[in-house]
Amino acid sequence: MKKVIEASTAVALGVKLCNPAVIPMYPITPQTHIVERLADYINDGLLKSEMIHVESEHSAISAALGSEATGVRTFTATASQGLALMHEILFVVAGMRLPVVMAVANRALSAPINIWNDQQDSISERDTGWIQLYVESAQEALDTIIQAYKIAENRKVLLPVMVCLDGFTLSHVYEPVDIPEKKDVDKFLPKYNPLFKLNPEKPVTMGPIGFPNTYMEFRKATHEAMLNAIDIIKNANNDFKKSFNRSYGNGLIETYKINDAEYAVATMGTACSTTRIVVDELRKQGKKVGLIKIKSFRPFPKQEIISCCQNIKGIAVIDRNISLGNEGALLTEFKSAFYNQNKKPIINGFIAGLGGRDITPDHIKTAFKKIETSNNSEWLL
Amino acid sequence: MTKPKISVGAVIEEPGSTIKNKTGGWRSFRPVIDQKKCIKCGTCWKFCPDNAIKKNKKGEFEINYDYCKGCGICAKECPVKAIKMVKEEK
Numbered sequence: 001m002k003k004v005i006e007a008s009t010a011v012a013l014g015v016k017l018c019n020p021a022v023i024p025m026y027p028i029t030p031q032t033h034i035v036e037r038l039a040d041y042i043n044d045g046l047l048k049s050e051m052i053h054v055e056s057e058h059s060a061i062s063a064a065l066g067s068e069a070t071g072v073r074t075f076t077a078t079a080s081q082g083l084a085l086m087h088e089i090l091f092v093v094a095g096m097r098l099p100v101v102m103a104v105a106n107r108a109l110s111a112p113i114n115i116w117n118d119q120q121d122s123i124s125e126r127d128t129g130w131i132q133l134y135v136e137s138a139q140e141a142l143d144t145i146i147q148a149y150k151i152a153e154n155r156k157v158l159l160p161v162m163v164c165l166d167g168f169t170l171s172h173v174y175e176p177v178d179i180p181e182k183k184d185v186d187k188f189l190p191k192y193n194p195l196f197k198l199n200p201e202k203p204v205t206m207g208p209i210g211f212p213n214t215y216m217e218f219r220k221a222t223h224e225a226m227l228n229a230i231d232i233i234k235n236a237n238n239d240f241k242k243s244f245n246r247s248y249g250n251g252l253i254e255t256y257k258i259n260d261a262e263y264a265v266a267t268m269g270t271a272c273s274t275t276r277i278v279v280d281e282l283r284k285q286g287k288k289v290g291l292i293k294i295k296s297f298r299p300f301p302k303q304e305i306i307s308c309c310q311n312i313k314g315i316a317v318i319d320r321n322i323s324l325g326n327e328g329a330l331l332t333e334f335k336s337a338f339y340n341q342n343k344k345p346i347i348n349g350f351i352a353g354l355g356g357r358d359i360t361p362d363h364i365k366t367a368f369k370k371i372e373t374s375n376n377s378e379w380l381l
Numbered sequence: 382m383t384k385p386k387i388s389v390g391a392v393i394e395e396p397g398s399t400i401k402n403k404t405g406g407w408r409s410f411r412p413v414i415d416q417k418k419c420i421k422c423g424t425c426w427k428f429c430p431d432n433a434i435k436k437n438k439k440g441e442f443e444i445n446y447d448y449c450k451g452c453g454i455c456a457k458e459c460p461v462k463a464i465k466m467v468k469e470e471k
Binding site: 095096097098158195196203204205206207208210214217218221 | 387389390391392393394396398
């Protein structure tokens, strides 16, 4: 069924189709519409989830942890300061290998206070052990929520997933969305069967101390689960294509007109859509350009990026975040991916679209123009 | 320390396993009960955060030094000051 809906509604519908048993929720702009829609569904009897009103995001993620530990599917959503407040517990959820799925409506961090879009919030949670998938459209947001549970709950992964969508720029945008049928989603996403759960009949201890003689082994196991996710994300994307006839590149990255391209822009989220338009325009002028959209920031698909860039002379990485004192986070990742390669493209970075500043076609044209001349992180103000 | 089995997410499937980790070695002061002063009120038993105080058959409170970490709460709470914290020496 095709409908014109807000991307936040698309996320909520995706969640509804996955039937989480528990949804702890705390509102924060620009995420609020997601939990509002879910509250509506529960109120209208369309969704049987238990909604928990909590007093902060720290509590929301803690409640999600507890719920998931009892062996049931759980969802929550947040943004910006809310995600920052969750920081401590994000590590705990990942370390306890609890496959919570959370939507993040990407927003800038204070100060100065700013409610608008950039990706600093989720980028700053890079090392928490959460899989991070960045989406570009309302359709991709809905589809990725469904895939996120499939990835997270896979026994080779068992890690939480953040589905990141640009605040306002996507979260509040209305687009036509094909809403999958419940019976097809049920076929794609089997009932959650937890490896361990809190059960008084068969008690287990969760979250114990890890002494120096085991802590590193647990961290290594979690890292390996994250690496396993590379294949599992690809599989989820392929299976999704078989069931719903839609896919997003290979699930990890998506390219546009890259095969004969000499220069490419690499970025994440809604800026990819703008880049596609610029690519088409520059192609009409005979310029061999393309787009590399990074969907999976964690795990970072190094190998996939290297393979698609064999004939690329230069890459402009556009970051909607900044690691103050160094450069954009995606730029660092790109340079690191190619460091040990014999053949490597010129890689330069651009900081754009912070705190709700639009990333315009002109910004992207500037990035293409300056691929070979720019000096590391240039600001597209 | 022996290397325990690495489970997914550090889940311990066998209940009551904390008993295997004797934590008395963490102690730098040991609580010593003066049974003559003790009025057997059970305050120390109630407050011990490690469940390391037990009542024996004679009705006396005893400290299990395998698990007592020497936090001193029992000594602080004892209403008749019957518990002294004595420095551990090798």
